[in-house]
Amino acid sequence: MILSGKQIMLEQRAGRIIIDPFDETAVNPNSYNFTLSDTLIVYASELLDASTENRTEELRIPADGLQLKANRLYLAATREVMGSEHYAPTFAARSSVARLGLFINLSAPLGDVGFIGRWTLQLYPTHDVIVYPGMQIGQMMWWKTLGDVALYNGKYQHADGPRASMLYRSFS
Amino acid sequence: MLLTGPEIVRQRHSGAIAIEPFHPEQVEQNSYGFRLGHRLVECETEVFDARRPLREREPTNIPAAGVVLQPDRLYLGETLEIIGSDRYACELYGTLSVAALGVWIQVSAPLGHTGAIVRWTLEIRVCKPIRLHAGMLIGKVAFWGVNGEVMPYRGRYANSVAVTQSRLYRDPADGATEVRQAGAMIPRAGAMIPELAR
Numbered sequence: 001m002i003l004s005g006k007q008i009m010l011e012q013r014a015g016r017i018i019i020d021p022f023d024e025t026a027v028n029p030n031s032y033n034f035t036l037s038d039t040l041i042v043y044a045s046e047l048l049d050a051s052t053e054n055r056t057e058e059l060r061i062p063a064d065g066l067q068l069k070a071n072r073l074y075l076a077a078t079r080e081v082m083g084s085e086h087y088a089p090t091f092a093a094r095s096s097v098a099r100l101g102l103f104i105n106l107s108a109p110l111g112d113v114g115f116i117g118r119w120t121l122q123l124y125p126t127h128d129v130i131v132y133p134g135m136q137i138g139q140m141m142w143w144k145t146l147g148d149v150a151l152y153n154g155k156y157q158h159a160d161g162p163r164a165s166m167l168y169r170s171f172s
Numbered sequence: 173m174l175l176t177g178p179e180i181v182r183q184r185h186s187g188a189i190a191i192e193p194f195h196p197e198q199v200e201q202n203s204y205g206f207r208l209g210h211r212l213v214e215c216e217t218e219v220f221d222a223r224r225p226l227r228e229r230e231p232t233n234i235p236a237a238g239v240v241l242q243p244d245r246l247y248l249g250e251t252l253e254i255i256g257s258d259r260y261a262c263e264l265y266g267t268l269s270v271a272a273l274g275v276w277i278q279v280s281a282p283l284g285h286t287g288a289i290v291r292w293t294l295e296i297r298v299c300k301p302i303r304l305h306a307g308m309l310i311g312k313v314a315f316w317g318v319n320g321e322v323m324p325y326r327g328r329y330a331n332s333v334a335v336t337q338s339r340l341y342r343d344p345a346d347g348a349t350e351v352r353q354a355g356a357m358i359p360r361a362g363a364m365i366p367e368l369a370r
Contacts, residue, residue, distance in 0.1 A: 001173055002261045004286065007320020029285040029323040030261045067219060071244065095329060098281035098295050099338035100220045101246035105280045126246045126279065126297050129220040136343060141283065144319055 001144040003087065005029050008142060017084045017142060018116050031139035033094060036061070037079045037118065038133035041162045042072070051171040056164045065130040068102075074123040075162040076104075079134065083116030085151055087142035091119065097137055101126035104138045114151030117159040175260065175315040176202050188259040189315060190289045193252075203312035205267065209250035209291065210234055210306045211335045225341045231334065234306040241275075241304060247296040249277075250335040252307060256289030259322065260315040264292060270310050274299030277311045286318055287325030290332040 089111040103124040211231035262284035
C-alpha cells in the first residue's frame with residue numbers, strides 16, 4: 001500500500017515520517033514534493049573505477065540557476081531531511097521535471113526503512129537544462145511494509161549533502 | 173498491495189479503475205499492458221529552463237510506417253489509453269520487450285497519482301536508433317492500494333488527453349508549489365471519456 005498525501009501529513013505530524021522542513025502545500029495525492037539544495041558534486045575524472053574512491057569536485061547552483069549539460073552526471077541532494085522508521089520510501093522525478101528530460105535517479109528509486117538524511121539524487125539530463133536551488137524537483141512516496149523491520153544503518157546514514165558512491169568500501 | 177490482473181479487471185468493471193479502450197488480452201499477471209498512442213513531440217536542442225515556458229511544439233502524428241527515434245534526443249509520446257483511478261495509485265513502466273530494445277518510456281517518473289485519469293505523457297529515450305509504431309505495446313501500468321484518506325489530484329496535468337510538454341515554469345520562483353487549480357474537473361473512473369483512441 002502506498003500512503004495517501006493525507007496519511008503522509010498525519011504520519012509527519014506524529015513523527016513517524018521525517019520531512020524537515022515540511023511544507024503542507026507540497027503534499028500530493030500520493031507523495032511529497034522535495035526541493036533541490038544548492039550543492040552539486042561531479043566526478044573529476046573521465047574514467048570511474050567501481051573499486052576505488054573517485055575524486056569529486058563540488059559545484060554551487062547560484063540563485064539565478066545553473067545550466068546542466070546533457071549526458072553528464074551530477075550528484076545533487078534534497079534540501080529536506082527525509083526518512084521513516086515505519087515506512088519504506090521510493091522517490092521519483094516530478095512529472096514536470098521528467099518532461100524536461102531530466103532523470104533524478106538512475107534505476108535506483110528504492111530507499112531503506114530507517115534511512116534518515118538528505119537524499120542523494122543522480123541528475124542526468126538528456127537535454128541541456130537550467131535548474132535552480134529550492135525548485136521542487138522530485139517526490140517521495142512511502143509504502144507499508146510486511147514483516148519485521150530491520151532499520152537501515154548503512155554507510156550513507158544521516159547524509160547531509162550529496163554523497164559520491166562508496167561502493168569501493170565493499171571491495172576488500 | 174499490488175493489484176493482480178484479475179483484480180484490475182474487476183475494479184475496472186466496478187468503475188474504480190479507468191482503462192479506455194480496454195482489451196482483455198492486454199491484462200498481465202499484475203499489470204495492464206498499454207500501447208503507444210499516435211502523437212509524438214520531438215524536443216529540439218534548445219536549452220530547457222525550469223522557470224520558462226518551453227516553445228510549444230505541435231505534436232506530429234506517427235505515420236503508418238512508424239517513426240525512427242534517435243539516441244541523444246528526447247521525445248514525448250503518449251499512451252493510446254486513458255488510464256487512472258480515483259481509488260488506487262498507479263505506476264507506469266516499460267515492458268521487458270521494449271526495454272530489451274534499449275527504450276526508456278519514462279525518465280525516473282513512474283508515479284501516477286490517485287485521481288489523475290488521463291492519457292499519459294511518456295518520456296521516450298532510446299539507446300540505439302529504432303523504429304516505433306503507433307499502437308504497439310510499449311509499457312505496463314500497475315495499480316497500488318492506498319493507505320489513508322484519498323486526496324483528489326488537481327494538478328496541472330488533470331484532464332490531459334494528449335501528449336503535454338512540461339509546465340514546470342508554472343511553479344512560483346520561490347520554490348513553493350503552485351496554487352492548485354480550484355475546482356478542476358476530474359473525470360470519474362469508468363465515466364465515458366470523449367476523444368478516445370482513433
